Amino acid sequence: MAARRTGIAAVAAAAFFAMVSVSLAQAPAPDATPSGPPNVTAILVKGGQYTTFIRLMKETQQDTQLNSQLNNSFNGNGYTVFAPTDNAFNNLKPGTLNSLTQQQQVALVQGHVLPQFYSMESFQTASNPVRTQASGQDGPFTLNITATANNQVNVSSGVSEVTVNNALSDKKPLAVYSVDKVLLPLEFFGAKAPAAAPAASKDGKTKKGEAASGPAGSDDEASPTSAAAGGARAVAWGVAAMAAVLGYLL
Numbered sequence: 579m580a581a582r583r584t585g586i587a588a589v590a591a592a593a594f595f596a597m598v599s600v601s602l603a604q605a606p607a608p609d610a611t612p613s614g615p616p617n618v619t620a621i622l623v624k625g626g627q628y629t630t631f632i633r634l635m636k637e638t639q640q641d642t643q644l645n646s647q648l649n650n651s652f653n654g655n656g657y658t659v660f661a662p663t664d665n666a667f668n669n670l671k672p673g674t675l676n677s678l679t680q681q682q683q684v685a686l687v688q689g690h691v692l693p694q695f696y697s698m699e700s701f702q703t704a705s706n707p708v709r710t711q712a713s714g715q716d717g718p719f720t721l722n723i724t725a726t727a728n729n730q731v732n733v734s735s736g737v738s739e740v741t742v743n744n745a746l747s748d749k750k751p752l753a754v755y756s757v758d759k760v761l762l763p764l765e766f767f768g769a770k771a772p773a774a775a776p777a778a779s780k781d782g783k784t785k786k787g788e789a790a791s792g793p794a795g796s797d798d799e800a801s802p803t804s805a806a807a808g809g810a811r812a813v814a815w816g817v818a819a820m821a822a823v824l825g826y827l828l
């Protein structure tokens with residue numbers, strides 16, 4: 579009887595330890611998954627409709643830049659990315675991206691990245707204009723963020739305005755939101771810029787041409803006039819000398 583009791587106790591104890599060790603083994607598992615910095619490329623790839631934006635980020639090296647900033651906790655405030663869909667890029671006028679220099683493409687991509695993490699709710703606390711990663715380089719490249727009716731949020735570059743769609747990532751330090759339009763910077767695509775750009779370059783050319791002929795012309799004019807004046811003087815002297823000779827002869 580006693581032996582049987584110890585036997586049952588041993589089995590119970592073994593079962594208890596087995597259960598404890600199973601629960602101990604399971605416990606750390608959920609904590610192990612969210613380690614390491616977020617990877618913006620992986621998040622966009624998973625989204626499935628951001629191939630153009632992924633390519634642009636890669637070509638402008640903004641993917642590795644943002645990933646290393648996320649890893650170095652370069653900025654304790656985190657980051658927010660507005661990721662235009664492939665449709666958004668397809669809806670641009672043909673040649674829009676190719677009209678930009680490499681430097682401008684960098685600014686275009688950086689203009690979609692905010693050096694601050696915003697949850698959908700915290701967009702309401704954003705104070706406009708909001709600085710982007712492109713701000714303070716070639717220009718302001720700011721965005722205006724406004725909460726609209728029915729808890730929607732709009733973001734505007736001054737050229738394009740779009741409603742912020744679903745979050746591909748909403749965990750600090752990285753928020754990534756899908757947008758249906760490319761946020762074209764006011765600095766490159768402002769109402770004045772496209773109209774003014776050809777006129778400006780024409781003006782620039784004519785001005786350059788004028789400027790080129792201007793100073794050169796005035797320099798050339800200055801020397802011919804002085805040469806002419808010198809010539810006239812020489813002629814005058816010549817005439818006077820001739821007159822003198824003639825006078826002497828007569």
Ligand SMILES: *[C@@H]1O[C@H](CO)[C@@H](O)[C@H](O)[C@H]1NC(C)=O
Pocket residue numbers: 617618619620623645
């Ligand atoms: C981020 O994810 C992309 C796509 O999955 C991968 O190619 C790249 O190596 C990752 N980068 C880092 C720093 O893990």
Ligand SMILES: *[C@@H]1O[C@H](CO)[C@@H](O)[C@H](O)[C@H]1NC(C)=O
Pocket residue numbers: 614615649650
């Ligand atoms: C993050 O930075 C650490 C230290 O510099 C480095 O060892 C690690 O590989 C980096 N991780 C990623 C995913 O880039």
Ligand SMILES: *[C@@H]1O[C@H](CO)[C@@H](O)[C@H](O)[C@H]1NC(C)=O
Pocket residue numbers: 706707720721722734735736737764
């Ligand atoms: C943001 O809003 C201000 C005030 O309405 C306006 O002056 C500015 O041009 C806007 N900027 C952008 C980038 O939309």
Ligand SMILES: *[C@@H]1O[C@H](CO)[C@@H](O)[C@H](O)[C@H]1NC(C)=O
Pocket residue numbers: 726727732739740741
């Ligand atoms: C928000 O943006 C959308 C898309 O451009 C536009 O149709 C809508 O009028 C905007 N809403 C407000 C309140 O500005």
